[in-house]
Amino acid sequence: MNIFDIKGPEDIKSLDETELTLMAEDIRQFLILSIAKTGGHLSSNLGIVELTLALHYVFDSPQDKIFFDVGHQSYVHKILTGRVNEFASLRQYKGIAGFQKRVESTHDVWEAGHSSTSLSAALGMAVARDLNHEGYQVIPIIGDAALTSGMAMEALNQIGSEGRKMVIVFNDNNMSISQNVGAMDEAFTRLRTSKPYNTIKTDLKEVLSINKVGKSLLEGMRNIKNAVKENVVDTSIFGEFKLDYIGPVDGHDLHDLIRVFKQVKNHEGPIVVHVITKKGKGYPFAEEDRSGKWHGVSQFDPVTGKSLAMLPAGHLSWSEVISNTLVRLAAENEDIVAITPAMIGGSKLQNFFDAYPKRSFDCGIAEEHAMTFAASLALNGKRPFLSIYSSFLQRAYDQISHDVARMHLPVVIGIDRAGLVGEDGETHHGVFDIAMLRPLPNMVIAQPKDSNEAQLMLALAFHQDSPFAIRYPRGNVPFTPINLDACDIKIGTWTIWESEEPSKVIVISYGPDVDRIIAKAKVNNKHITIVNARFFKPIDEEMLVTLIQRKLPIIIYETDMLCGGLSDAILSYCNDNQITKQFIRIGLEDHFVEHGSLPQLRKAEHIDTNSLFEVISQYD
Structure with a gap:
């Protein structure tokens, strides 16, 4: 038949x-x-x-x-x-x-x-x-x-x-x-x-x-x-x-x-x-x-088995950037250990497992156990790094709250596949972790905009005495190893980019979109200020107040859920401090996003950069 x-x-x-x-x-x-x-x-x-x-x-x-x-x-x-x-x-x-x-x-x-x-x-x-x-x-x-x-x-x-x-x-x-x-x-x-x-x-x-x-x-x-x-x-x-x-x-x-x-x-x-x-x-x-x-x-040649999706020269996946940096940090700090719930390959941790087999732990499909295991290691003087996909992080929420954040333990959580992930669809999109983690006391939540910031942010995380979550997306990024001792990042600080001409609008965003927005602004000669809001908790309150005092339209552009996300953190701060300001919010609305390629999904959800610049054009 x-x-x-x-x-x-x-x-x-x-x-x-x-x-x-x-x-x-x-x-x-x-x-x-x-x-x-x-x-x-x-x-x-x-x-x-x-x-x-x-x-x-x-x-x-x-x-x-x-x-x-x-x-x-x-x-x-x-x-x-x-x-x-x-x-x-x-x-x-x-x-x-x-x-x-x-x-x-x-x-x-x-x-x-x-x-x-x-x-x-x-x-x-x-x-x-x-x-x-x-x-x-x-x-x-x-x-x-x-x-x-x-x-x-x-x-x-x-x-x-x-x-x-x-x-x-x-x-x-x-x-x-x-x-x-x-x-x-x-x-x-x-x-x-x-x-x-x-x-x-x-x-x-x-x-x-x-x-x-x-x-x-x-x-x-x-x-x-x-x-x-x-x-x-x-x-x-x-x-x-x-x-x-x-x-x-x-x-x-x-x-x-x-x-x-x-x-x-x-x-x-x-x-x-x-x-x-x-x-x-x-x-x-x-x-x-x-x-x-x-x-x-991904797509491959069925005869040779070779993948048709090749990384550009000089690029690594975000997972590899984090993993390679972790190996370098572990060479200087013997207390650093790595943990994964059955995702050695997906999280690109094989090089760490090969270099430090006694400091490497695959817990199997057991995210809850992995999180509490990490907490206990931290309680006893070790510096655990737990790599976990954003959509799998949900399964360990009680353990993050009760065993890590409540006891204020220095567990570094690498939130892999953060944001929309594409073809795997609703069950795999990593768009909820910011909203899940923000209410938890003692948590630091951050996302780097590029591989340099990712390396420094990971180094910073291991020098803190708090739970520290670093989120990074699926995909690749240009990569060059940098000096990890030259870390000038301070917890809760944002950075700012200004156009040559006086700005007519301010855009607050995070992650790889920051550099995409800057590049597009330059090409289109847009007079805007772009803020790299690399910390979701704590936010940069001093910079936020300064931005509001400029009396310009402020667009908060996020590619995760609006509910509980960066804009919610900003609005809460303004409300609690009697600051009157209306913001333009762009992000995912209150629904599950279907499967499809990232460009298709971002366009359908109106969170692509073209949609952003249509809004910018109303003020520029």
């Missing part, structure tokens, strides 16, 4: 296993060629082709609720639910999303972009089903890395207690974005290499149940069987949570997958199906990757 003819899962149910196997290869080749053009999550989707086919072959979506933890590995699911002809728009503005999206299809029953939510969601669905006296099955698919998260453990605890009917597919590829870490991963390794006893046990049961003699023998074996099962499997985490278990099953063998899913389809109570898959299956470059390079990709 041609995959472009698939309208829904019912179209594949008449196929035999040979035809399904051929379809799996067609899907795999389609994914490679399609993602090479659009970018997206490659390895995880290549690894789940046969598993997704088997699930839709046996279960009946959307009546049965099939959904994926995180959701970035739902591309095959999208193909089988009739969206293959839309893949040219994958992650593009107004195109289909790179994650499950309820508005796209009734088959997308849950939305996520962060890990470890699927089991809690599955239990909620199962409880609602039972309360409504319905009979559908609930099938969450969760990976071995996501299963180590505290939220997943909390959900397993209640799932075992409730005993509701559901099929938990444990997709075990021994990888997060990069290699997994921790004792839980070691336990999974023992489990995946143990004798697949439950599969053999089920086969025995089928054979012995044929006649009376067999049934008697089966009954007589029950105690022995359970004892063996306890020693082989139930000493694992699943048995401890009172969950039935079957596996390990070859996640690329359609015959075995279909047979097992048929066995468990009507199972009463929760059961775990342990499936072994290979991330990147069918594409050698991705199969051999252990660094996470092929987890999420």
Whole structure:
């Protein structure tokens, strides 16, 4: 069957296993060629082709609720639910999303972009089903890395207690974005290499149940069987949570997958199906990757595997600027340690991990733990740097408040991917961290405008006795190492740029947009004053008062949420100090921003520099 003819899962149910196997290869080749053009999550989707086919072959979506933890590995699911002809728009503005999206299809029953939510969601669905006296099955698919998260453990605890009917597919590829870490991963390794006893046990049961003699023998074996099962499997985490278990099953063998899913389809109570898959299956470059390079990709040449997105000469990503500076600072200060929640590659910390392995800590997908771990290190004389994506920072908010800010501990938080991030969309845009952190006492919150300021700001952070958050965006920036001892930045100070002619308007902004605005003002001969508001907390009150006294229009241009952002801080100060001034505010309004390229999104949200200069022209 041609995959472009698939309208829904019912179209594949008449196929035999040979035809399904051929379809799996067609899907795999389609994914490679399609993602090479659009970018997206490659390895995880290549690894789940046969598993997704088997699930839709046996279960009946959307009546049965099939959904994926995180959701970035739902591309095959999208193909089988009739969206293959839309893949040219994958992650593009107004195109289909790179994650499950309820508005796209009734088959997308849950939305996520962060890990470890699927089991809690599955239990909620199962409880609602039972309360409504319905009979559908609930099938969450969760990976071995996501299963180590505290939220997943909390959900397993209640799932075992409730005993509701559901099929938990444990997709075990021994990888997060990069290699997994921790004792839980070691336990999974023992489990995946143990004798697949439950599969053999089920086969025995089928054979012995044929006649009376067999049934008697089966009954007589029950105690022995359970004892063996306890020693082989139930000493694992699943048995401890009172969950039935079957596996390990070859996640690329359609015959075995279909047979097992048929066995468990009507199972009463929760059961775990342990499936072994290979991330990147069918594409050698991705199969051999252990660094996470092929987890999420930009456009690439499918033949050579080379990325088509190259950094300009003399540029580094913002993450690399911070990481390289951290390595330099750590050479002078042996108390500096680095922490990441499973994002060594994404946060570009591999060079630090290589240089200082004893001072490097990957906590796995456990942002809450990572933050409190950092707090305790700081309490005991170390100088921790915790690198964390802005959208993941939300998961550790209680720990920042209670364990870091409340105890006034010098944890340096590198907020990576701050601001709009583009194609990953609503779940990944890092536009809320300023508003989240500003209310917390003792916090310093800053953003550099360029790589020089980033280097100095990081050096400054390690000389403070307060929690210090430095945010920086996705993307790259010109970079040259500078003298870190020559830091002249003072906490809470802004800088100012003036045009040659007397200004007619003042623009207050931050981050890389500051230099973009200056460059555009020069080209367009605009008579403006541009303020680099590099600290969100504390703000430069002295400079703000001076600016207000000039009696010029003031535009506050921010590319994050207006609510709780820089302009809110300025307005609060003015109100509390009886300063009457009307400001023009430009920023993100009260809604979640969809996916698309950064230029498209900034234009759509009216926060691009062209939109800014249209406002400036009203006063210049």
